[in-house]
Amino acid sequence: MSESAAAVTEVASGEVVLVVNGIDRRIPAGWTLADYLASLKLDARTVVIERNGDILRDRSSFASLELLPDDVLEIVHFVGGG
Amino acid sequence: MAHADLISTETLTDPQPLVIAGHEFRSRLMVGTGKYASNAQMIDAIDASGAEVVTVAVRRVDLDRSKDEGILHHLDPDHFFLLANTAGCYTASEAIRYARLARAAGFNEWVKLEVIGDQQTLLPDTAGLLEATKTLVGEGFKVLAYTNDDLITALKLEEAGAVAVMPLASPIGSGLGMLNPYAIRTIKQRLSVPVIVDAGVGTASDACVVMEQGVDGILMNTGIAAAKDPVRMAAAMKLAVESGRNAYLAGRMPRREVAVPSSPTTGMLGQ
Numbered sequence: 001m002s003e004s005a006a007a008v009t010e011v012a013s014g015e016v017v018l019v020v021n022g023i024d025r026r027i028p029a030g031w032t033l034a035d036y037l038a039s040l041k042l043d044a045r046t047v048v049i050e051r052n053g054d055i056l057r058d059r060s061s062f063a064s065l066e067l068l069p070d071d072v073l074e075i076v077h078f079v080g081g082g
Numbered sequence: 083m084a085h086a087d088l089i090s091t092e093t094l095t096d097p098q099p100l101v102i103a104g105h106e107f108r109s110r111l112m113v114g115t116g117k118y119a120s121n122a123q124m125i126d127a128i129d130a131s132g133a134e135v136v137t138v139a140v141r142r143v144d145l146d147r148s149k150d151e152g153i154l155h156h157l158d159p160d161h162f163f164l165l166a167n168t169a170g171c172y173t174a175s176e177a178i179r180y181a182r183l184a185r186a187a188g189f190n191e192w193v194k195l196e197v198i199g200d201q202q203t204l205l206p207d208t209a210g211l212l213e214a215t216k217t218l219v220g221e222g223f224k225v226l227a228y229t230n231d232d233l234i235t236a237l238k239l240e241e242a243g244a245v246a247v248m249p250l251a252s253p254i255g256s257g258l259g260m261l262n263p264y265a266i267r268t269i270k271q272r273l274s275v276p277v278i279v280d281a282g283v284g285t286a287s288d289a290c291v292v293m294e295q296g297v298d299g300i301l302m303n304t305g306i307a308a309a310k311d312p313v314r315m316a317a318a319m320k321l322a323v324e325s326g327r328n329a330y331l332a333g334r335m336p337r338r339e340v341a342v343p344s345s346p347t348t349g350m351l352g353q
Contacts, residue, residue, distance in 0.1 A: 021142045040145055046154050047143055048186045055186045074142065076183050077152035080124065081139025081169050082114030082254070082281075082303030 016069040027067060034063040042075070050074040096327060100299050102276050103192075103224045103245040107163065108134045110293070111323040112278065114303025118312065121156040127306055128162070130316035135163045137194055137301065139170070140180050159189055165226070167194040172207070174214035181218055192224040194248070194280075194301075204254040208235045212242055219243035228280050231265035233272060240275050247273055248280035248301065251292055255304045257284030260292050267295045286315070286322035293326025294334070 015026045049056045100107045112135035118124035166184030171177035181193040199207030206229050215225050226246040227239045236247045252258035270277045276298035283289050283305045309315035
């Protein structure tokens with residue numbers, strides 16, 4: 001995280017702020033992507049995740065992928081559509 | 083009677099099943115999954131339609147909802163062929179991004195590519211569509227391109243590597259039926275890849291007339307989902323697509339602008 005971003009966002013120690021689906025979200029520092037999905041009760045097999053513009057194709061990497069301050073996540077899934 | 087065997091079965095056998103990019107499908111009717119009153123109704127309607135290919139959209143998960151409402155909780159991906167769309171995308175780059183996300187879901191590399199050019203009509207941006215088709219084909223996608231009923235665009239999409247071209251019957255969700263049968267027929271006659279009419283079918287007769295043009299299939303959503311009884315309409319659409327296909331294969335009688343009696347003109351009393 002850049003110093004200017006740190007100045008704008010007061011972040012409690014032990015927390016990181018991410019942007020998930022366009023909204024700021026606070027999570028405990030050190031959480032992996034798998035931890036975060038578990039907290040959302042999301043099944044990794046039914047979602048696709050883009051992190052900082054890159055699609056995360058290897059779901060087995062989620063358990064070791066630590067989320068960092070200012071990460072931008074898009075979590076998408078299939079919905080009804082034509 | 084020569085046709086007794088055929089007529090005794092529920093459905094006449096299609097001598098040429100629908101094949102797209104080497105994949106054979108069990109139905110020429112493809113259906114969308116949007117706009118249903120409930121997931122149960124959607125499933126019943128899809129079952130009644132007999133469709134194998136079902137389209138889905140890619141959207142953000144609502145993180146604040148207590149229950150995950152992804153469609154895979156209701157649709158069995160082993161029973162249906164999931165065809166992700168890029169509905170709602172207005173630029174080539176946006177559509178490409180959605181297609182890549184859809185492929186990462188891990189079901190297939192197929193995409194129903196939409197690049198919309200106008201909010202009011204939802205007509206395609208054909209330049210953006212062509213650009214996105216080229217990029218995605220280059221990445222190994224099987225692109226089914228939603229387009230208008232313009233022959234030149236359809237030819238360019240085929241040349242760019244689309245595995246199927248999907249001209250509209252009329253604007254998405256309009257239910258106006260086929261506005262230009264000549265254009266649809268011309269596209270079908272000139273293209274080698276399958277032509278699947280996508281959008282605009284409002285009721286069973288619309289579907290039947292579309293299939294009578296000789297196209298390879300129809301994709302519809304609103305025509306079923308927005309009916310008062312979607313499940314019954316889905317059943318009607320199944321029969322209409324089959325009937326239209328059979329009528330096309332049977333070859334219709336020539337149109338004449340004079341009457342021709344069906345009963346013998348000889349043997350009348352007093353002759």
